[in-house]
Amino acid sequence: QVQLVQSGAEVKKPGASVKVSCKASGYTFTGYYIHWVRQAPGHGLEWMGWISPSSGGTYYAQKFQGRVTMTRDTSISTAYMELSALRSDDTAVYYCARVGRYYDSSGQFDFWGQGTLVTVSS
Amino acid sequence: EIVLTQSPATLSLSPGERATLSCRASQSVSSYLAWYQQKPGQAPRLLIYDASNRATGIPARFSGSGSGTDFTLTISSLEPEDFAVYYCQQRGSWPVSFGQGTKLEIK
Numbered sequence: 298q299v300q301l302v303q304s305g306a307e308v309k310k311p312g313a314s315v316k317v318s319c320k321a322s323g324y325t326f327t328g329y330y331i332h333w334v335r336q337a338p339g340h341g342l343e344w345m346g347w348i349s350p351s352s353g354g355t356y357y358a359q360k361f362q363g364r365v366t367m368t369r370d371t372s373i374s375t376a377y378m379e380l381s382a383l384r385s386d387d388t389a390v391y392y393c394a395r396v397g398r399y400y401d402s403s404g405q406f407d408f409w410g411q412g413t414l415v416t417v418s419s
Numbered sequence: 420e421i422v423l424t425q426s427p428a429t430l431s432l433s434p435g436e437r438a439t440l441s442c443r444a445s446q447s448v449s450s451y452l453a454w455y456q457q458k459p460g461q462a463p464r465l466l467i468y469d470a471s472n473r474a475t476g477i478p479a480r481f482s483g484s485g486s487g488t489d490f491t492l493t494i495s496s497l498e499p500e501d502f503a504v505y506y507c508q509q510r511g512s513w514p515v516s517f518g519q520g521t522k523l524e525i526k
Binding site: 332334341342343344356358359392394397403404405406407409410411412 | 451453455462463464465468469474475506508510513514515516517518519520
């Protein structure tokens with residue numbers, strides 16, 4: 298069965314960086330784009346960008362350009378999202394999500410990771 | 420960027436009643452709209468994609484309709500487990516965007 302398992306919660310100081318991992322199993326990792334979405338406490342969902350596990354190509358929301366880097370390691374079927382220059386308003390649960398259409402960057406998100414809470418506090 | 424506006428913000432209903440949730444886009448997204456359900460402490464769960472297609476394993480009481488700028492999620496007869504927050508999401512234009520959510524609460 299398809300699973301996305303994310304790394305554990307993180308506490309960071311303002312100005313630091315955080316790297317969250319998303320390990321995929323149960324399907325061909327390179328066939329489906331991975332997106333990252335975050336949710337601040339008590340708020341809605343905010344899209345951050347995607348990575349093609351096949352090519353490594355990326356596309357980021359303008360809001361995060363310059364601060365976010367998405368990478369992948371196909372040998373271990375894992376995608377990563379690194380966010381730098383953290384601020385208190387980056388405190389959120391970060392989700393990875395798989396697009397439910399083969400080799401398509403755009404689509405509905407049919408499987409989600411369990412979420413990783415990143416807390417930014419001095 | 421396409422803005423999705425969901426209404427109402429909160430919907431109070433009883434089990435067995437019919438729920439109608441709305442999502443309006445600031446410009447056409449064709450039929451490229453999905454609906455998700457999210458319960459506290461959980462990741463979102465895909466319910467409907469491409470406006471009207473139920474995702475795998477989703478009960479038939481959930482249905483979606485609409486195209487262009489106006490979309491509706493209908494739950495025909497509410498079960499206790501349906502009380503949650505619902506989000507719409509468009510993929511008709513980059514960047515992907517989500518609505519702000521509708522909280523469906525027990526009356």
